[in-house]
Amino acid sequence: MNISEIMNPTIHSISSDKSVSHAARLMSEYQMDSLVVIDHGEVVGLVTSRDVLTAHPNRIVADAMCNQVHYLLADQNIWEAHHYFLNENARLAIILDDEQISGMITKEIVEMQISQYKDPLSGLYRAPYIQFIGESYLQKKIPFHLLFIDLNDFGRINKQYGHPFGDDVIRTYSAVLSSIAEDQGDHLCRYAGDEFVLISTAPDALVEQYIELISRPTDVLDITVSAAVGHVNGYSEPDFFAHSWRELIAQASLASSAIKAQKTASTFS
Numbered sequence: 036m037n038i039s040e041i042m043n044p045t046i047h048s049i050s051s052d053k054s055v056s057h058a059a060r061l062m063s064e065y066q067m068d069s070l071v072v073i074d075h076g077e078v079v080g081l082v083t084s085r086d087v088l089t090a091h092p093n094r095i096v097a098d099a100m101c102n103q104v105h106y107l108l109a110d111q112n113i114w115e116a117h118h119y120f121l122n123e124n125a126r127l128a129i130i131l132d133d134e135q136i137s138g139m140i141t142k143e144i145v146e147m148q149i150s151q152y153k154d155p156l157s158g159l160y161r162a163p164y165i166q167f168i169g170e171s172y173l174q175k176k177i178p179f180h181l182l183f184i185d186l187n188d189f190g191r192i193n194k195q196y197g198h199p200f201g202d203d204v205i206r207t208y209s210a211v212l213s214s215i216a217e218d219q220g221d222h223l224c225r226y227a228g229d230e231f232v233l234i235s236t237a238p239d240a241l242v243e244q245y246i247e248l249i250s251r252p253t254d255v256l257d258i259t260v261s262a263a264v265g266h267v268n269g270y271s272e273p274d275f276f277a278h279s280w281r282e283l284i285a286q287a288s289l290a291s292s293a294i295k296a297q298k299t300a301s302t303f304s
Contacts, residue, residue, distance in 0.1 A: 041145070042138035044137065047071070051096045054093060055098075058087055059087045071129065081104060082101070086099045105127070107131070114171075120142040126143075159209055159223055159225040160225075168234050169234060172269075180266065180268055180269060181269065182266055183284065185230050185264075185288075215249070221236070222235075263291045263292070264294065265292070
């Protein structure tokens, strides 16, 4: 989904020499919570309802507005917008299309759309998120570690303890993986069923610790759970950037399956 599909195409503006009270009236009239500040045809800032509430009504917009203006392109997707708002700590951005202002978008609107890509059981993002991260890194020639994590014997857990208990295991195990990923600012998703994907730019030694920790049998809700981890190392893999995301995720998942095939002992009690 591109930004152009969810942006507000209506732009209302005000000049910086107008009063804050005038800005408040315009926001009420237009039912908008922000105005673009334009002087002599040039964007010089933004004034929001929060700015209006905290400034004296007799002050001019120039005294209340934010001088830092954030821009996004209409053909960027919502994942790019999501990461932009997070990295820039911004609340709204002006949208450009062919270098012309075509609308506005808020962090709130982007987050509402992004939430549709969250898995309600685990609270993790689903596969489209990790695909965006992986493809972005490949495009920017940023090497990374790709871990494909597949729980061992999860089908047997569901059969022996029931699917509600299996859901509890997924939920709890997701929290464990999240704690690992959050420590290094890595990217994690619930890929499908009992499969997870982690993208990390951590040093090799730390990623090896990840793999050892994830692979080791761990007590989760009074049963023992372990996982088979397929690993593609973008720092040492020959012609890493010649591969597509599809090829890399297939390679990692096949590596996980090969490890899983070697497991013969039950991983739960």
